[in-house]
Amino acid sequence: MENDDSIRCGACHRKLAEGQYLRLSIKCPRCGTINHLRATRPTPERHRASNPRRTSDEDLPHSPA
Template sequence: MRQEIRCGQCNRLLAKGDVRELEIKCRRCGTMNLVRTTRPSREAREAHSEKRVENNR
């Protein structure tokens, strides 16, 4: 699922996607926005678990 990343100041849509960490400047108001994932999504955790299982075979 793609996340909408919006400016914290003016709420302009800056990007869509899955991000771990992103620093992006809003072209409308000039605010620097720092976006960090607080915890992995369910899909990311499941994919990571599947890789570990495959690597252990």
Template sequence: MESIRCGSCRRLLAKAAAYQAIEIKCPRCGTINRLMRAESPAPERPGAPSPEPTWPPTTTMPQFGRSHR
């Protein structure tokens, strides 16, 4: 369970196990606290291959300026 505290005065506002988005007004200082929980990535399958590295990029950049003939 996660403690949710006011961003201004740090007062404990709630304890929540799961939430997507929450808005709580602090009773102590009156600050509106808006929290958005980031989506967690899907768990990887056991034995799944690792993704190939994407650096350096495989696409070529267009050449600007004078063309060489």
């Protein structure tokens, strides 16, 4: 069973390591490729704009007559 934290070579897909990382440079012993890996940043939550509730029709824009 493959672990989600397995680190594989980008060229030959050999499993190089297992774990978590922020930044990592590792050379593949099979093909010699130097793999540079960097953790992705999570997308920030977006705050929703406030939406005040209107209590009367006076707040609505009037169309010209």
